[in-house]
Amino acid sequence: MLLVTPGPTELHDRVIAAMSRQVISHRGPELRKLYASLVEKFKSLLKTEGHVFVLACSATGGIECAVSNIIDKGDKVLSPVFGVFSERFAEAAKFYGAEVTYLNLKPKSAPSPEAIKRALDERVYDVMLLVYNETSTGTACRQFREIVRACKERGILVAVDAVSAAGGLPIDIDGWGIDVCVIGSQKCYAGPPGLSIITVSEEAWHKIRRSRRPFYFDLIKYRKYYEENRETPFTPAVNLMYGMEEALNIVLEYGAEGWVRRHMDFADCIYDALEKANVSLFAEKEYRSPTVISISLPSGVTDSEVLEELRVGYGVVAAGGMGSMKGSLIRVANMGNLSVEKTVKAYDAILNVLSSRVDGIDPRVVGTLEERLRKMGYR
């Protein structure tokens, strides 16, 4: 089976081997070394000198951690909503007492600097909740940096869901002024599912000191344990940390910039090929995500039948739509350990399955896709 769901992504053999080690004490020197190494590697990849913590939970837990730590009751929060995960971000803030202003965008789009600046000029906000890449619909804030800048110029704290962005889109936590950033283990860095990583800026700490948060997500405890002993306050998922460290080793050996570049290049070639094949792409062109490729299905064709034929007929496992897009989309990951061979296998299957159901789809463009990726030097 070839797994191309937008997380979890396939694990490299080296990651699987690294996970397959005996567990160790979570209060001993080996764990301290492992945790510190993970933190340093994430700092280097995400470009931050701030704090980085590795939580034993999936990314939704990381989002809950971010929101519960930075939101005080009554905070004025701006939440651009353009899919399931941006909505979840806003709902979490509401739970912790924020006054949330929803900026509802078309699901085919993502926040643009213009739309955000307009909203920011209308009202004063304390916190901005920004999803960099909407996994649920395959759209991305392609002008993300400018949006962050607009917020920081107005003194607004910026919390970012970069779960399916980090590793596949450029990110510079300190350079761009991101205060809190949440990522998941199982997306573009291709670690095992079950960890969430969170970064915290100095400015964010001022706010965190005032808030009340769930015990399990108390960042002040995470900081204290890390600074005193390079430990986590609660039992960490040791084997997942082994796997994650090896996944980051693979990224760093490849080169951090090159890893992102590869995601972007593969995506460009895939989108071009799909356009040439007459496939209906869900996202508007300027908001297309490089890490999650969303294909619209015509009415009368459901995601479940397409996914089932992909699985049974071709051994390719992709994902369907979520939320209001349930049933009418298929989503394909362009994440992690990308290869020309796997990409060709996935799109060959997808185009064949689509062409048997939708008029005018030309599956032969896969040959061009392969040729182009190889010409760019990819394998």
Place this chain on the structure above:
Amino acid sequence: MLLVTPGPTELHDRVIAAMSRQVISHRGPELRKLYASLVEKFKSLLKTEGHVFVLACSATGGIECAVSNIIDKGDKVLSPVFGVFSERFAEAAKFYGAEVTYLNLKPKSAPSPEAIKRALDERVYDVMLLVYNETSTGTACRQFREIVRACKERGILVAVDAVSAAGGLPIDIDGWGIDVCVIGSQKCYAGPPGLSIITVSEEAWHKIRRSRRPFYFDLIKYRKYYEENRETPFTPAVNLMYGMEEALNIVLEYGAEGWVRRHMDFADCIYDALEKANVSLFAEKEYRSPTVISISLPSGVTDSEVLEELRVGYGVVAAGGMGSMKGSLIRVANMGNLSVEKTVKAYDAILNVLSSRVDGIDPRVVGTLEERLRKMGYR
């Protein structure tokens, strides 16, 4: 290294092999089968026909989940406190708005039915928070069943922290009327760290429907996703679930009752031997935990020097005290994949290290311990 910290415990080779598999889609048939299998196995081990959920977090997350789901603002909660984890349970309830009555017990003890009944007769309570086995001090509610009965007779909802008890002490969720029970993956069932398991009774659901809880711990969502699709609402820690399933296979092949019996038998023999060796045991005799053996250190001897010599000199990794007992205890697990050989190795090391620091300790009793365990048929 021999790991005898009270969680994580050493993983069986079969568990490590099971974890070492490629990740799968968390919305596909393989995951559904895996999750349902885990749930059925836990139901059988914990003796419940109620709901069981597997959360991607460590046990403290499971405790947060339990408390946030069953506590409404203003609930009157009784919390016997006799160590770090019972205190944490109470603090979590306070965070979600409970009016907590602390029943402070000596840290060497655990709740007795008499003490609990006295407290219950003084005031009306909505919820009882009960730690079955205090990992931080090595004490257990040996008359646990009677305490639960006293609560249920008074119509009080009972939430139990059985993190370090389940698998090592008898438990019968439905038979005893436990409403919510939290366990950890990495204790007596010897799975990998990073999962928490929670059971929910019908009576508990009535209360859960009224409460407000963090997104990541929303049991109503967990129930909906399980009933509709045998899925989790958020990305599960797939590889940890593989490992956990194999750990439960090992327990079930051995026999669920026999697995608990073995923990109790090993503990009886260990405590007898330590008494004969003149070791100062921390817990009062009637409250000694069968899964966490706590040894008091005399003043002038710190846990860190003992632990360091155990590690470096003998390759044995044990744990120190926690909270107010920090520095003055060492804690040794009697959990999971017990064997005579490992037990003998651990206590031989411990007695040798202690005898070089404390007068009157006789390390030779280890021979008797080994003989006795072997006579009982253990290997």
